[in-house]
Amino acid sequence: MLRAAALVESHGIPTASIVASGFAQQANVLKKGLGVPLQLGVYPGAPMVDSEEVLRKKVEEELAPALTSALTHPSEEGVAAEEEPAPGTIVFTGTFDEIQEHFLAKQWSDGLPIVPPTRERTDRFLAFTDRDPDEVLRAVPPEGREVSILCIAIAGVMAGCRPEYMPVLVAAVEAMCDPRFRIEDAGSTPGWEPLVIVSGPIAETLGFNSGQSAMRVGRQANTSIGRFIRLFLRNICGYRIPPGAGDKGGIAMTFNVALAENETFTRSLGWSTYGEDRGFKTGENAVTMMSVVAISPPTYSAGDRAETHLAHWADVFGATCRYWCHTGFKRGVWHLLIVASPSIAQVIAAEWPKDEVRRYLHQHMPVTVERATHYAQMTSTPTFDLSRLVHEGILPAHYAASDDPQRSVPMIIDPAMVDLLVAGDPGRNQSRAYMNNHMQGPPVSRRVTLPGRWKEMLDAAGNSVT
Amino acid sequence: MKATESVLWPLARRAARTRALAARLPDLNGKTIAELWDVIFRGETIYPLVREHIRKRFPGVKFVDYTHFGNFYGAREEANIGERLPDQLREHGADAVIVGIGA
Numbered sequence: 431m432l433r434a435a436a437l438v439e440s441h442g443i444p445t446a447s448i449v450a451s452g453f454a455q456q457a458n459v460l461k462k463g464l465g466v467p468l469q470l471g472v473y474p475g476a477p478m479v480d481s482e483e484v485l486r487k488k489v490e491e492e493l494a495p496a497l498t499s500a501l502t503h504p505s506e507e508g509v510a511a512e513e514e515p516a517p518g519t520i521v522f523t524g525t526f527d528e529i530q531e532h533f534l535a536k537q538w539s540d541g542l543p544i545v546p547p548t549r550e551r552t553d554r555f556l557a558f559t560d561r562d563p564d565e566v567l568r569a570v571p572p573e574g575r576e577v578s579i580l581c582i583a584i585a586g587v588m589a590g591c592r593p594e595y596m597p598v599l600v601a602a603v604e605a606m607c608d609p610r611f612r613i614e615d616a617g618s619t620p621g622w623e624p625l626v627i628v629s630g631p632i633a634e635t636l637g638f639n640s641g642q643s644a645m646r647v648g649r650q651a652n653t654s655i656g657r658f659i660r661l662f663l664r665n666i667c668g669y670r671i672p673p674g675a676g677d678k679g680g681i682a683m684t685f686n687v688a689l690a691e692n693e694t695f696t697r698s699l700g701w702s703t704y705g706e707d708r709g710f711k712t713g714e715n716a717v718t719m720m721s722v723v724a725i726s727p728p729t730y731s732a733g734d735r736a737e738t739h740l741a742h743w744a745d746v747f748g749a750t751c752r753y754w755c756h757t758g759f760k761r762g763v764w765h766l767l768i769v770a771s772p773s774i775a776q777v778i779a780a781e782w783p784k785d786e787v788r789r790y791l792h793q794h795m796p797v798t799v800e801r802a803t804h805y806a807q808m809t810s811t812p813t814f815d816l817s818r819l820v821h822e823g824i825l826p827a828h829y830a831a832s833d834d835p836q837r838s839v840p841m842i843i844d845p846a847m848v849d850l851l852v853a854g855d856p857g858r859n860q861s862r863a864y865m866n867n868h869m870q871g872p873p874v875s876r877r878v879t880l881p882g883r884w885k886e887m888l889d890a891a892g893n894s895v896t
Numbered sequence: 897m898k899a900t901e902s903v904l905w906p907l908a909r910r911a912a913r914t915r916a917l918a919a920r921l922p923d924l925n926g927k928t929i930a931e932l933w934d935v936i937f938r939g940e941t942i943y944p945l946v947r948e949h950i951r952k953r954f955p956g957v958k959f960v961d962y963t964h965f966g967n968f969y970g971a972r973e974e975a976n977i978g979e980r981l982p983d984q985l986r987e988h989g990a991d992a993v994i995v996g997i998g999a
């Protein structure tokens with residue numbers, strides 16, 4: 431919202447922005463990041479839970495006078511940031527314990543011990559990319575900092591990654607820096623967390639776990655890369671939880687360990703791999719980033735026919751996702767990633783190609799218009815109206831086919847928004863669905879670029895599965 | 897004696913250069929205020945109350961309500977606050993803008 435205000439101010443037009451008091455600190459971080467001392471009118475408390483009477487009183491007595499003042503009186507406020515070190519500067523010398531305390535005090539740590547980012551350790555990461563350490567990918571909100579190859583390496587060291595993970599880290603950050611990913615929304619109140627999905631032979635080379643407990647902390651590649659993402663969001667973007675201020679996750683969720691597919695098994699089924707579905711050739715290494723705002727229960731399904739499993743998926747995943755579908759309707763995009771264990775994938779793939787699975791779920795996960803509207807009204811949008819969204823071209827015409835509030839519409843807007851990936855325990859018939867947060871963090875992929883001397887360097891690094 | 901290590905600054909350079917705000921408008925009489933709304937958090941109730949408050953103090957003020965601009969956040973964001981917005985504001989003669997709601 432403040433980005434829109436900054437745009438208007440840049441055209442010489444004064445603005446006043448409405449924020450609820452719970453967002454004021456985050457707004458101040460963003461103002462500094464934008465470099466513009468935007469003027470605010472603050473609504474005390476949360477407007478979604480106030481009575482009409484209370485809301486009127488708060489607007490009349492506090493918000494409206496503040497907005498009027500913001501438009502009529504110049505601000506004395508400045509947004510100049512304090513002096514900071516240059517990138518690559520040594521900022522502290524101490525013992526391991528002293529470094530931990532220093533990083534905690536500066537809010538540079540995620541609360542766990544970090545690997546001290548010495549120059550030597552950082553250089554070992556930089557050796558695994560041919561990119562210039564000073565290369566800047568873009569400036570990222572809310573603090574408006576420049577993402578460089580150097581800062582990626584430093585965050586990788588701190589997270590406990592191995593130097594040879596660097597090509598994956600760079601690809602993951604490049605994907606998050608793609609404007610389609612909307613990293614500017616990574617601190618929004620739903621508290622979603624990016625998921626790193628690694629495709630191609632590099633997953634095996636680096637020792638990713640795609641089998642039993644694939645999404646559990648415990649394997650270095652999966653775990654440390656997941657932690658790297660959170661540290662990157664915290665230190666480079668500026669999404670810090672209290673006593674920091676950039677992260678506005680309401681309850682939020684912690685980092686996801688990185689996910690890799692059991693590609694050998696997937697191919698044996700005659701299905702394309704997830705990486706191939708994302709447009710990469712067999713043998714190409716790629717990273718896909720997507721937001722995850724909720725995960726289904728571990729979903730067990732039995733039977734030797736495809737439709738038995740899919741009907742169960744539609745039932746359980748539909749129940750899990752139903753409440754949040756209105757957020758996708760408002761933006762016209764909402765992705766669901768289904769991670770199926772090999773035994774279930776085998777039964778389904780014996781009868782149906784992936785596109786048939788997508789079509790089935792699109793057709794068999796309905797929600798009534800009355801429920802979707804109710805969910806939107808509960809969350810943030812009292813004026814939610816499917817007809818308006820169709821009129822604006824955000825949803826297909828069939829979402830406004832009648833005025834009957836009890837009619838059903840598909841939760842999944844388009845079959846192409848269902849993704850499938852095979853991973854997990856081959857010995858158990860379990861699946862899970864990972865729900866994306868609509869246009870905030872849709873799947874965005876990047877090819878992994880290896881350094882020229884990759885094989886020799888990898889041998890020298892002595893990579894082993896740990 | 898315990899070994900010590902020297903560590904690098906783990907953040908990154910700030911890109912933003914500080915910019916000044918546009919000049920304020922001490923008297924809103926005769927001025928036009930445009931509204932931008934992201935269609936959440938009860939703006940349909942809040943904006944009319946804000947209008948009422950400002951009109952009481954500046955009877956000559958005019959408003960161009962949020963329905964003229966579309967949702968500036970979301971699926972049509974690029975279209976609604978991209979290159980089009982400055983032209984739209986000029987077309988409506990906007991002298992000031994209220995933007996809401998959230999952060």
